[in-house]
Amino acid sequence: MASSSAGIVAGLTAAALATVGFLAWQAAAHVPADLAHRAGATQAPGIGATKxxxxxxxxxxxxxxxGKGERVVYSVDDDxxxxxxxxxxxRRTFTVTPGALDPSPGAYAVTSRANRITGTDGTPVEHVxxxxxxxxxxxxxxxAVDGSTPAAGADVRTGAVRASxxxxxxxxxxxTLGTRVVVIR
Structure with missing residues (x-):
């Protein structure tokens, strides 16, 4: 009797694991395309660590x-x-001067904006x-309000990507808020 109970438990466990695996696969296959953009960075098809x-x-x-559709594309290798x-x-392309920290390649969304603030390097900046x-x-x-860019090799850690x-x-x-930003190499 003990061996038949063990067989039933093993069978039920296998069936439960198969069901959970199937449900996880099904859920992953039906995730809305824009869900990841709301939560932060994602690895979009064709956007990877390679250039x-x-x-x-x-x-x-x-x-x-x-990517496709309306977006900001930022190349960390080409600035x-x-x-x-x-x-x-x-609609427009231009060069920028990055700070000390680069975002990882992937798809993001604009999460906040500020008309004027003081940057982490102490520089007054606009249109953040x-x-x-x-x-x-x-x-x-x-x-930068004064038109300056972050100093190369500066000791100040900044995530600023400065434009003219x-x-x-x-x-x-x-x-605007929610606009897609695609970071590539």
Whole structure:
């Protein structure tokens, strides 16, 4: 009798594990596409740790594999930003000067904005558009009011990605709360 009870328990355990595995697979297959953007960074299809393909004859061309639809694309390797409209056309592209911390490649969403603040490096900045965190610091785009950029090799840890004032204005107008930000290599 004891061996038949053990067989029943083993059978029920196997059936329960199979059911849980199936339900987990089914749940993962039906996650809404925008759910990850609300929660933070995600690894979007085609966006990874490898460098996105580039058109060497046009260094300011939007890299392939940077997503679809309206978005801000930020290349941490090229220090360049593209503002991409819903139809996939580049509305503006410009170079930026990053701080000491880079966001990981992936898809994010704009989580907060500030018209004017003092940056973590003590510089007055405007049009701050935050989209990620790294090592406990916010990472976002901004423009220094005096037009300066973070000093290379500075000891101050900052997540600032500084643009010119004109480019910062364009980014501010484009990247409202919830706008997708795709970070690539």
């Amino acid at each position: 996105a393909p580039r058109d060497r004859s046009r260094p300011d061309a939007l890299p392939s594999g940077s 360049r930003v593209w503002l991409v409209g819903a139809d996939g056309t580049v 558009v935050r989209f990620a965190t790294a090592q406990g610091l916010a990472i976002g785009f901004s423009a 004032r004109a480019d910062g204005n364009a980014l501010w107008d484009f990247a």
